[in-house]
Amino acid sequence: MTKARRRVAGATAAAFALSAALVGCSGGAQTTIDVPEQVDQSLPDETIASLEEAVTSAMIGSGSPGAIAGVWAPWSGSWVAGLGTQEVGGGAAVTTDMQFRAGLVTREMTCDALFVAQAEGKLDVDDSVVDYVAGVPDLEDVTLRQLCDSTSGIGSHESTLFEMWLQNPERVWNAQELASFGLGQERATDPGEVYSSSDSGYVLLGMALERATQLSAADYFAQYITQPLDLPATGLGSAFYGDAVLEGHLSRKVDGAYDCVEPVNVTSLSTSSGFTDSGAVTDINDLGRYAQALAAESLMPDDTDRFDDPKPPSPQSPSWHTTIGGAFQAGSLVGQNGAVPGYLTAAFADPDTGLTVAVVLNNSAAGSSFIRNLAWQLAAIASKAPAAADQTTPEAGLPWTAEQYQTDLAKRAICAAPAE
Numbered sequence: 001m002t003k004a005r006r007r008v009a010g011a012t013a014a015a016f017a018l019s020a021a022l023v024g025c026s027g028g029a030q031t032t033i034d035v036p037e038q039v040d041q042s043l044p045d046e047t048i049a050s051l052e053e054a055v056t057s058a059m060i061g062s063g064s065p066g067a068i069a070g071v072w073a074p075w076s077g078s079w080v081a082g083l084g085t086q087e088v089g090g091g092a093a094v095t096t097d098m099q100f101r102a103g104l105v106t107r108e109m110t111c112d113a114l115f116v117a118q119a120e121g122k123l124d125v126d127d128s129v130v131d132y133v134a135g136v137p138d139l140e141d142v143t144l145r146q147l148c149d150s151t152s153g154i155g156s157h158e159s160t161l162f163e164m165w166l167q168n169p170e171r172v173w174n175a176q177e178l179a180s181f182g183l184g185q186e187r188a189t190d191p192g193e194v195y196s197s198s199d200s201g202y203v204l205l206g207m208a209l210e211r212a213t214q215l216s217a218a219d220y221f222a223q224y225i226t227q228p229l230d231l232p233a234t235g236l237g238s239a240f241y242g243d244a245v246l247e248g249h250l251s252r253k254v255d256g257a258y259d260c261v262e263p264v265n266v267t268s269l270s271t272s273s274g275f276t277d278s279g280a281v282t283d284i285n286d287l288g289r290y291a292q293a294l295a296a297e298s299l300m301p302d303d304t305d306r307f308d309d310p311k312p313p314s315p316q317s318p319s320w321h322t323t324i325g326g327a328f329q330a331g332s333l334v335g336q337n338g339a340v341p342g343y344l345t346a347a348f349a350d351p352d353t354g355l356t357v358a359v360v361l362n363n364s365a366a367g368s369s370f371i372r373n374l375a376w377q378l379a380a381i382a383s384k385a386p387a388a389a390d391q392t393t394p395e396a397g398l399p400w401t402a403e404q405y406q407t408d409l410a411k412r413a414i415c416a417a418p419a420e
Helices: 045-062 105-119 144-149 158-167 175-183 199-213 217-226 284-295 368-383 402-412
Strands: 066-073 077-087 090-093 280-282 321-324 327-330 333-340 343-349 356-361
Touching (some): 045 066, 045 356, 045 368, 045 402, 066 284, 066 368, 077 284, 105 144, 105 199, 105 217, 105 280, 105 284, 105 327, 105 333, 144 199, 158 175, 199 217, 280 284, 284 343, 284 356, 343 368, 356 368, 368 402
Antiparallel strands (some): 066 077, 066 356, 077 090, 321 327, 327 333, 333 343
C-alpha cells in the first residue's frame, strides 16, 4: 500500500465525521482523513440483519456474553451496535459508548508515532535500537523499523507472563521488565528476514520513542495520534478509561473443554501488561475512525515508505494477505487484529472506498484468528450493501465471501449454543 492510493475526497459528514479537519497539538497542523463521504443513514435492514447475525453467532462460538461492532459503508450507510450483556447469563446490557482494550491495534499507533517522530527529525527509522534503549548491546543489528515491522527476530513475553498476569491482575508492569522476557529467548530469525509477531519488540519500540521524543508513551500517543485525529475515548493506559467499560472475560479449559458457563472476569488486568504493544484503550467509534486514518495514511508524511515492502504473515498466507508497518493488508483492507486477556479486537478499512469494520468480543479464549475472520466476514457482508440514493456501489470486491468465513468461524468455535 502506498500514499498514492489515498483517495482525495471532500469533507466527510455523518457517522463519526470521517474527514473533518482537526487541529493537532503538534505545530498546529491539521489532520484530515481522505475517504469518500459517508452517507448519513443506517445501512439497509437486510444488511443489518446479516451483520447482527454474524456477530451474534461469533459471540456464541467464542463464549462472549457481549460485543460491540461498527460498520461504515460510505455509499450505503452505517451500523453501530452493542449486543449482549456484561456477564454470561445476565448483567448490564452492552452499549456502544463502552470503552475496551484496543489490543494489538496499539502496535499500529506505536508505528504511527515512529514515523511522525522521524518527520520531526527526532530519529531515523533505520537507527539501531541500541541508540535509544540501554542494556541491549546484542541488538545493534536491529533497527526501529524492524521493531515496527515485527521482523526483528526478537521473542515474545506473553507466553511466559500470561499466568502471572491472571494471578496478579492489578500489578503495574515496567516496560523494560516486560521486554526482558522476550529478549531472554534465542532469536528465531536474523533481523529483517521474515515476519514473526513480537510483543517485546513493540515494547522496545515504545521505550525507544520515549527516549527520542522526551515524552512518556502516553503523552506521545496523545500528541501524535489521538489529539490530531480527535479520538477522545482513546489513549495509552487505564487512566483513559471513563465510567463505561466493557467487561472482559477468559474461558479456561477444564478437563479438556473450555468453560463457557463461568469464564474468568479479567477486566481489572492492568493495561501496563501491554504498554506500547497492546495497552491502548478506545471505544467503537474511535476505533473505526482510527482504522480509516491508518488506511488513508492520514498521519504519515507524503514521502513515507512505511508500507512499501510488505511480507506474508506466514508461509501459508494467501498472496492478498501481507503485513508491514505494524498493520496487516487483506485484499483492499488495512488494519490489525488480536487478542489480549479479556478481549478480541479487530479494525480494518479500505482507503479507496472508505469501507470500515471495527469489532470487539469480550471473551479472548477463541484467539486472534477468530476475531480477524469475523471482521472479514462483516466486511464481505457490508461490501454488498446496496447504494443509497445518488450513490454508487464500489466495483472493487474482496477476495473472499461472507459464507467462507461463516464456515471458518463455526470450525474455530470453542463454545456451543445452549440446548433449547
